[in-house]
Amino acid sequence: MISVQAEKEKEILTLSIYGEIDHHSAKEIRCETDRQILSMRPKKVRMDLSGVSFMDSSGLGLIMGRYALTSDIGSELTVLNPTDAVARIILMAGLDKIVPMERSK
Amino acid sequence: MKSKLLNEMRLTIPSKSVNESYARYAVSAFVGQLDPSVGDLGDIRTAVSEAVTNCVVHAYRDTEGKIYICAKYYDDGKVVISIRDKGCGIADVKKAMEPLYTTDTSGERGGMGFAIMESFTDKLRVRSAAGFGTSVVMTKRIKK
Ligand SMILES: Nc1ncnc2c1ncn2[C@@H]1O[C@H](COP(=O)(O)OP(=O)(O)OP(=O)(O)O)[C@@H](O)[C@H]1O
Numbered sequence A: 001m002i003s004v005q006a007e008k009e010k011e012i013l014t015l016s017i018y019g020e021i022d023h024h025s026a027k028e029i030r031c032e033t034d035r036q037i038l039s040m041r042p043k044k045v046r047m048d049l050s051g052v053s054f055m056d057s058s059g060l061g062l063i064m065g066r067y068a069l070t071s072d073i074g075s076e077l078t079v080l081n082p083t084d085a086v087a088r089i090i091l092m093a094g095l096d097k098i099v100p101m102e103r104s105k
Numbered sequence B: 001m002k003s004k005l006l007n008e009m010r011l012t013i014p015s016k017s018v019n020e021s022y023a024r025y026a027v028s029a030f031v032g033q034l035d036p037s038v039g040d041l042g043d044i045r046t047a048v049s050e051a052v053t054n055c056v057v058h059a060y061r062d063t064e065g066k067i068y069i070c071a072k073y074y075d076d077g078k079v080v081i082s083i084r085d086k087g088c089g090i091a092d093v094k095k096a097m098e099p100l101y102t103t104d105t106s107g108e109r110g111g112m113g114f115a116i117m118e119s120f121t122d123k124l125r126v127r128s129a130a131g132f133g134t135s136v137v138m139t140k141r142i143k144k
């Protein structure tokens, strides 16, 4: 099962995703992330992927789609704390050149 | 020397997106009999997820059809996984396999599926006939 937790701090919206990201779960995640992004319209959106135990190319698509959405509203997107397996797929696709990866803690 | 077949599994499932995770865990549970590393098992799970998702998203698009999965392993640690569909097929396989190539127009796909299958396995063979379906065969050697 998948869940999205939103945390707002000043102009930063952190969306923490827990579970497995594939084509099946992406739809539900997209629904929730986009609702949060569009209602808050923050300066910065961070997608925290530390709780993602599996991700395939549908996850890359999910990040790309959120990049398009945040760009549209003049907001900046970053990916936070991906696990090694998730980071590997992001790096393979070169997606980190468009959406920077950040580490915290 | 020819390797000897030790075990095989077959699974036929409808192309429902909820079956994507079922398919990758079924195959990885089977390959788990070889006691592979966590890394190898993760690679297989991801590669299977890519091939099965392509059947759901592209081959059968707005319809529903069957996905045929077969996995075999041999005494030398070779694992062969085949994923077939009887969907729309691919007119130009070479082009479809290029990284970043996608026919998706939603902006939610990056055309990385085949590139991931290729990099997470040792060998990838794709055969397709437009209008008849697609067969993806992946081979991976499990280190002892
Ligand atoms: N089983 C299939 N049946 C029909 N067409 C397919 C099939 N698998 C792949 N394709 C075609 O090949 C293209 C490339 O597939 P690939 O998996 O590399 O990328 P994608 O599915 O478009 O995007 P991503 O996998 O990154 O989400 C697809 O866009 C589709 O046109």
Ligand SMILES: [Mg+2]
Binding pocket: A057, B050, B053, B054, B112, B113, B114
């Ligand atoms: Mg794909």
